[in-house]
Amino acid sequence: MKLTSIVNVILTKDKIGLTYHTSPDGDALGSVLALLQGLRKIGKEAYVISKDLVPENLGFLPFSQEINGMNFKPIEGTDCVITLDCGSVERLSANLADFKGTIINIDHHLSNDKFGEYNYIDISAAATAEIVYRILKLLNLELDENIAKCLYTSLVTDTGSFRHSNATTTTHEIAGELLKYSINHSDIHSRIFDNKTYEKLKLIGVVLSNMYLVQDNKVSVMEITKDMVNKVGITLDDSSDIISFGLQIKGVEAAVLFRESDEAIKVSLRSKKDLDVRKVAEVYGGGGHVKASGVTMKNITISEAKNLILNQIEKEMIL
Ligand SMILES: [Mn+2]
Structure with a gap:
């Protein structure tokens, strides 16, 4: 399925829950929080479903304070749940067993069960955030500092600070684009890595x-x-x-x-x-x-x- 088709499905939905894999890492959180902001910008009622708390070193991510580890499943009236960066239903930080609405599964893991009604799996993406970036572009959204911070964090985490072989020309191009939104990349690295107890x-x-x-x-x-x-x-x-x-x-x-x-x-x-x-x-x-x-x-x-x-x-x- 093409990403434009996925975006078209998203556009027909109003109340949208976003979730990721358990023990969310920088890519899971960055992707969900970036898409959360994007969907709100186009007037969607978007929120995060998460059994997990935000790891301390990722607490700087904009809107991460909305995650308290208590939203286990979709709230009343949700017509769509978008899962990001997660290969299987079992690994989700959400309980979707009783959910009757549409599930959209967006991921970059090779081992993805395609458990969604709609699935978009791009294993060439170094991070799920690369796909989210493209979704935001397809929605004609103007990025901002908060969104850029989230996406950049995803890229840094999943590429080991751009050193793993999964980091492509596209990854670096997106990172370069994100830096235009006056994010402090050095500070982001420091918050992620130099923050151990x-x-x-x-x-x-x-x-x-x-x-x-x-x-x-x-x-x-x-x-x-x-x-x-x-x-x-x-x-x-x-x-x-x-x-x-x-x-x-x-x-x-x-x-x-x-x-x-x-x-x-x-x-x-x-x-x-x-x-x-x-x-x-x-x-x-x-x-x-x-x-x-x-x-x-x-x-x-x-x-x-x-x-x-x-x-x-x-x-x-x-x-
Ligand atoms: Mn990932």
Whole structure:
């Protein structure tokens, strides 16, 4: 389906709920908040559906204070829900089970279930925000500083500050365009990345000192146990920044992070070049991108999860 057709569907709707994947990151939040503002500019009654709270370092995003983690499902009279940056219904930060209206699914993940009535999946987009940018352009909207701030944050987060190979000419062109709205890009980077608590950095220290290499030193393995988190004394919301340390090692092709919680083991995978970690995650019901993926494994110990995932990586390495 063409993006213009998606925009035409949106134009017929009045009350629109916007949502994203659970544990929203910079792209999820930036995309939703940018589209929220855009839809309001054209007179739509738009709002955010979110079971999750906004991570502290993204609290600077305009309109993020509207998200309180209490809006679990669409409110009365909603005729459309737009999901952004989310590959499956199960991962949504919203409960759409009873929702009878139209679902529009807009995303850039390779593993997307196309659960919407309308689906627009563009895997060449470095961030979902690139698609949102195009939607706003198709709506003939004049961007402003607040919208630009949200979109720029999405681009920065999903491209690792424009260093990942997913950052294209288009990504850089959009970023350049956004800078025209007098956003302070240096300040945005700083708010996103230089905003860790002392305890978080201490935890990273513990995780790094327990890291080890397997498979000819090509795979780095890290774990965050409940015990580690308790000892440092924090409530850890996001650990996505920790895994990137694993890839910083010379000769390492892939990094895996196992995170223990009461309900499950969360596994994050990253790769430098050719290894398709999405395939590894998909074997156990996860998904994501070629170089960044994740899977949640239930009813399993951390060592069992390690065995399964590391074996699967080994298989994928040979292919
Ligand atoms: Mn994304």
